[in-house]
Amino acid sequence: MTKFFKAALAVLISVGLMQFSIVDISYSEDQTSEGKIIKAIVVTNNKAISTETILSKIKTKIGDEFSQIVMNEDLKRLYATEYFTDVSIDSENYEDGLKITLTVEEKTVIGDITFKGNKAYTAQRLKQAMKSKPDEMLNMPLLAQDIAEIRALYVKKGYPGAEVKYELEVDKELNKTKIVIVIDERTKIKISKVNIVGNAHLKTGNIIKVLGTKPSWLFNPGIFKEEVLEEDVDKVKSLYDDIGYLDVEVAPKLDYSPDGTQLFVTFNINEGKQYLVGPINVAGNIVLTEKDIRSKIKMKSGKPFSRRELRDDMLAIRDLYYMHGYMDAVVDVDQNVNPTTSTMDITYTIDPKEVVYVGKVVIRGNTKTREIIIRRELRIYPGDKFDGSKIKRSKDRLYNLGLFEDISFDTEPSSVPQVHNLIVDVKETKTGEFSFGGGYSSIDQFLGFVEIGQKNFDALNFPTFTGGGQQLTVRAEIGMVRQNYNIGWIDPWIFGWHEEGSKVISAGSLQLTQDTRDNIYNPGHGYILNGSIEDAGGVFMGDKEYVKGTATAALYGTFFQKFVVELKARAGWSSPYGKSNSVPIYERFFAGGANTIRGYKERKVGPRDPGSDEPIGGEALLLGNAEVTFPIYEKILKGAIFYDIGNVWAKSGDFLKTGDYKSGAGIGIRVNTPVGPFRLDWGYPLATNHNDTKEGEFYFSISRGF
Numbered sequence: 001m002t003k004f005f006k007a008a009l010a011v012l013i014s015v016g017l018m019q020f021s022i023v024d025i026s027y028s029e030d031q032t033s034e035g036k037i038i039k040a041i042v043v044t045n046n047k048a049i050s051t052e053t054i055l056s057k058i059k060t061k062i063g064d065e066f067s068q069i070v071m072n073e074d075l076k077r078l079y080a081t082e083y084f085t086d087v088s089i090d091s092e093n094y095e096d097g098l099k100i101t102l103t104v105e106e107k108t109v110i111g112d113i114t115f116k117g118n119k120a121y122t123a124q125r126l127k128q129a130m131k132s133k134p135d136e137m138l139n140m141p142l143l144a145q146d147i148a149e150i151r152a153l154y155v156k157k158g159y160p161g162a163e164v165k166y167e168l169e170v171d172k173e174l175n176k177t178k179i180v181i182v183i184d185e186r187t188k189i190k191i192s193k194v195n196i197v198g199n200a201h202l203k204t205g206n207i208i209k210v211l212g213t214k215p216s217w218l219f220n221p222g223i224f225k226e227e228v229l230e231e232d233v234d235k236v237k238s239l240y241d242d243i244g245y246l247d248v249e250v251a252p253k254l255d256y257s258p259d260g261t262q263l264f265v266t267f268n269i270n271e272g273k274q275y276l277v278g279p280i281n282v283a284g285n286i287v288l289t290e291k292d293i294r295s296k297i298k299m300k301s302g303k304p305f306s307r308r309e310l311r312d313d314m315l316a317i318r319d320l321y322y323m324h325g326y327m328d329a330v331v332d333v334d335q336n337v338n339p340t341t342s343t344m345d346i347t348y349t350i351d352p353k354e355v356v357y358v359g360k361v362v363i364r365g366n367t368k369t370r371e372i373i374i375r376r377e378l379r380i381y382p383g384d385k386f387d388g389s390k391i392k393r394s395k396d397r398l399y400n401l402g403l404f405e406d407i408s409f410d411t412e413p414s415s416v417p418q419v420h421n422l423i424v425d426v427k428e429t430k431t432g433e434f435s436f437g438g439g440y441s442s443i444d445q446f447l448g449f450v451e452i453g454q455k456n457f458d459a460l461n462f463p464t465f466t467g468g469g470q471q472l473t474v475r476a477e478i479g480m481v482r483q484n485y486n487i488g489w490i491d492p493w494i495f496g497w498h499e500e501g502s503k504v505i506s507a508g509s510l511q512l513t514q515d516t517r518d519n520i521y522n523p524g525h526g527y528i529l530n531g532s533i534e535d536a537g538g539v540f541m542g543d544k545e546y547v548k549g550t551a552t553a554a555l556y557g558t559f560f561q562k563f564v565v566e567l568k569a570r571a572g573w574s575s576p577y578g579k580s581n582s583v584p585i586y587e588r589f590f591a592g593g594a595n596t597i598r599g600y601k602e603r604k605v606g607p608r609d610p611g612s613d614e615p616i617g618g619e620a621l622l623l624g625n626a627e628v629t630f631p632i633y634e635k636i637l638k639g640a641i642f643y644d645i646g647n648v649w650a651k652s653g654d655f656l657k658t659g660d661y662k663s664g665a666g667i668g669i670r671v672n673t674p675v676g677p678f679r680l681d682w683g684y685p686l687a688t689n690h691n692d693t694k695e696g697e698f699y700f701s702i703s704r705g706f
Contacts, residue, residue, distance in 0.1 A: 036066050039097035047175045048109045048137075049083050054102065057081055066091070066098050083107060083137055107137045111176035117183040120157055126150055126181065138168075138177050147181070154185060158223040161186035191215045191222040192262040198269035202239060210235045213265055224263050236267060244304030247272035275305045278343030284350040288324065293350070296320050305344040310335065314348070321352055323388035327411060327420055328353035358384045358422050359414040361611055365426040369403055369456055373469035374424065375612045376493060377401065382611030386411075386420070398426065401469060402455050405429035431456040431466070447479035457489070460602070462698040469493070499585065506542030509534035523556040524564050536587075537578060545578035548587065563630045572621035575652050588617025589648050592662075594699035596623055597644040598683030599664020601697060605689060606648025613690070618648040620655050629670060640668040640681070662687045666696070678702045 041062055043051040058074035060067075071089065078087050086105040091098055112134055115123045130146040132139065147164050154162035162185050169178040193215050196204045211232045216222025233250045240248040249270040256263055277299050282290055296316040299309050314333050321329035330351045338345050361382060363371050377397040380390040391409050398407050406427040411420040431454060438448035451473065458468025470491045477484040510533050517526035530552040537545025554568040572589045576582050591597050592605035592615075603615045623646035629638050645663040649655045666683035684696045 033066050033091050033098055034068060037097040038062055038064050038066055038100055039095045040099040042099065042101045044101060044103045046104050046106060048106055049104070054078070054083075054104065060100065066100075071100075078102075078104070082139065106175055107139075108170060108175055108177040110134050110136055110138050111171065111174075111178045113179045113181065115181045115183065117185065118181075120159065120185055120188075121153060126153070129153055132179065138179075143179070150181065150183070154183075155225070156223065158188045158190060158221065159185050160189060160224060160226075187260050189224060189256070189261060189263050191224050191265060192257070193264050195264070195266040196269065197266055198271065201243065201245065201271060201274070207236055207239065207267070210239065224265075229265070232267070236269065238308070240269075240271065242304075242306045242308055244274040244276060244306065245271050246275055246305070246307070273342070275337070276343045277301050277303050277305050278338050278341060278345040281345075281347040282350065283347055285352060286350050287326070287352045288320065292320065293317055293348075297348075299346070301343075310346070317348060317350070319388065321350070322386065325355040325357070325385035325387060326352040327356035327386045354418045356386050356411075357419050358382050358386060358611075359416065359419040360421045362412075362421055362423050363426070364423060366428065368428055368464075368467045369426075369469065370458070370461075370467045372612075372614060373401070373403070373467070374398065374426065375614065378424070380422065386422075391422075394424075398424075403428060403431055403469065445480040447477060447481075449475065449477045451475040459489075462700075503543045503584065505536055505544055505584070505587070506540040507534050507536035508540050517556060523566075524558045525556055527553070527555045529553050537580065544576075544584050544587075545580040546574055546576045546583045546587065548572070548574035548583070563628055566625070566627045566629075568623075568625040570621065570623040570625075570646075573652050574619045583619055585617055588619065589621035590615060590617045591621060591623060591646055591648045592689075594681065594701060597646055597662055597664050598642065598666055598681055598699060599644070599685040599697060600662060600683075600689055601692065604692065605646075605662050607650045608690060618650045618654075619652040620649040622646050622655055632669075636672050638670040640670060642666060642668065642681070642683070644683070662689055673702070 038060065039062065041055060041060065043054050046054060057077050059070055059077075060074050064070075075087060075089070078084060083106060084104050085107055088103045090101040090103070092101075093099075110132060113127060113130070113132070115126055118126060129149050132143050132146050143166060147166060151162060151164045154164070162183065164184075165182045167180040167182060169180065171177070191213065194208065194211065194213060196207050199207060212228040212235075213224070213232050214220050214222065229252055233252060236250045237248055240246075249272065251268045251270075253266040253268060254263060255266070278301060280294075280297060280299065280301060282293055286293060296319075297313045298316075299306065299313055310333060314331050318329055318331045321331075330353070332349045332351075334347045334349070336345045336347075337343075358380060359382060361375070361378065361380075363374050366374060378394045379397070380387060380394055384390070395407055395409060398404060404426045406425075408425045410423040410425065412423055414421050433453040433455075434451070436448070436450040438446065452475075453471070453473045454466065455471050456466050456468070457470040457472035458465055459470065461467050468491075470489065473486070473488040475484075475486045475488075512531050514529045515526070517523040517528055530550075532550050534548045536542060536548070550570070550572045552568070552570045554566060556567075557565050559565065574583045574587065574589070590603040590606060592600035593602035597605055603617075605615075606618050607616050608614060609616050623644070625642065625644050627640055627642040629640045631637075632639050643663065643665045645661050647655065647661050663686045664683045665686060666681060668679065668681035671678040671680075678700070679702070680698070680700045682696055682698050685692075685694055688694060
């Protein structure tokens with residue numbers, strides 16, 4: 001005799017209908033189903049939802065061992081689909097295992113959506129406002145949202161009394177439901193007149209000017225909106241607040257015409273008593289002079305009190321302290337009514353805290369523009385005292401680039417007390433421009449032009465060529481009499497960073513070279529050795545004193561008759577002496593890029609400034625390059641593969657202590673052109689370099705004889 005028991009599951013909440021459902025599971029054997037092999041799974045009573053779709057939603061599969069826990073989770077998954085109002089499971093013995101039967105009761109499917117009573121909006125427009133769609137499962141909460149959305153459309157168009165309901169026509173045989181939206185638009189109401197009553201100290205015109213509730217006329221539909229009326233009450237109170245009437249009361253009144261088509265809005269005002277400003281005091285550890293602080297206070301004793309002006313004055317005082325580096329300054333204000341004089345006495349209490357210095361400068365939001373383009377415009381740097389004027393100047397310079405539509409500065413605490421990181425947030429704007437036009441004159445006759453411009457051009461950023469802050473303009477003028485073509489390119493920082501002022505370098509140098517190459521332009525055999533020593537300052541005078549040495553060795557060989565290998569090593573060493581504490585930045589060694597270590601950005605290998613992250617070069621250099629070239633097409637086109645390694649160190653002896661070498665590898669082509677040899681390389685970095693993104697770089701060069 002078959003025994004049944006009910007596994008009373010937790011009450012499940014059907015998300016779609018928010019209804020409670022108890023799920024029953026029946027078994028053919030008492031407590032013996034656990035662990036049996038499932039031989040078959042059957043779905044019954046489904047009409048709109050396919051069996052395959054239902055089975056894809058559960059974890060229980062044919063061939064699995066039966067698990068009560070997994071089955072309970074499957075039930076939850078089926079309810080979570082929001083396809084069903086009820087699900088039951090039956091288990092019975094079948095072919096030395098179990099057969100699982102899922103019996104479902106589906107939610108109805110939306111058949112069609114129609115409308116009755118709609119005149120102000122077409123059925124198509126109303127359907128666009130609905131999230132419920134034909135052939136989807138009927139979701140009652142979603143339908144309720146659709147009804148609310150349709151009513152909001154009518155209110156927006158001037159039908160505040162519109163009623164929107166729905167009717168459901170169910171076809172049980174097809175399990176489909178037709179939705180009929182029934183609309184009673186009522187009467188369209190327009191604002192006929194707006195009156196102001198009780199205003200003795202403000203002109204009616206000044207009040208009317210700020211209101212969003214306005215009568216209907218040629219350029220205004222005059223639609224009444226409750227939320228706008230509430231905003232208008234606050235606007236009127238704000239006007240009175242600015243002239244000291246802090247207790248003003250504003251009560252709107254609505255009156256309708258007999259036929260219900262016109263609305264008359266009246267703002268009843270009870271102005272109350274006016275408050276004037278009493279004594280203004282400054283207290284606390286003010287640090288700055290009281291004269292400077294009072295220069296920021298615009299409210300004056302004896303004038304009408306204004307909460308807005310009070311807030312503005314408080315912010316102005318805080319900004320004054322920000323300008324002097326007190327970024328954590330706190331400005332509190334106490335306002336007290338003096339019952340004797342009916343004035344508002346004000347006291348500003350200031351706690352400046354400590355001076356705050358700049359930690360890191362973090363750039364955010366630049367997806368196309370290179371970070372250096374932003375950093376080089378800043379006038380405040382790590383280690384500086386926060387200075388509001390410098391921040392403002394930095395913001396102005398960034399706006400003047402024309403690359404950003406929004407720029408904001410913020411701070412965040414660092415791990416060091418009294419040091420805050422400066423956050424520069426930018427939002428890039430569209431920098432490309434395309435224009436064309438034409439005209440006619442008696443001299444040029446018909447003339448047309450087309451122009452393409454890019455304000456954020458980067459000649460070295462292949463393939464997008466954007467992000468470098470350069471300006472490129474290409475213009476063509478074509479007419480019946482004349483043709484003009486123009487290409488303009490501007491780089492506002494073409495020479496990059498430079499030191500302030502002028503320096504005189506006076507030096508003597510000695511250089512020795514031994515060259516056994518068979519061809520100096522296209523070597524296939526031999527070697528070249530080169531060494532130089534330079535002494536600046538000392539007996540040669542000048543502003544800087546340092547000694548600098550370089551050595552280069554390159555070996556060339558040919559194999560397989562047409563493959564040429566080049567092995568090159570370069571070393572550099574420098575050191576300051578005498579009155580100089582460091583080698584000038586323009587005399588240091590740099591690496592990274594087309595002629596040193598390919599795969600890395602130009603000059604980006606080696607020491608960097610901790611604030612701007614820009615390369616500052618080093619006193620020692622060691623590089624190694626290996627390259628093989630081979631012919632592709634006669635003597636015109638060659639291919640190349642290469643491997644580069646090396647680094648730059650801040651101090652001349654550092655490379656003896658630690659290697660930390662950067663290496664890159666890649667491929668290239670060499671082309672002999674009529675204007676000179678063309679070279680294009682692509683290199684990929686094999687080692688990480690600071691916080692740079694590890695990605696390939698393109699390099700190209702062309703030389704021309706003259």
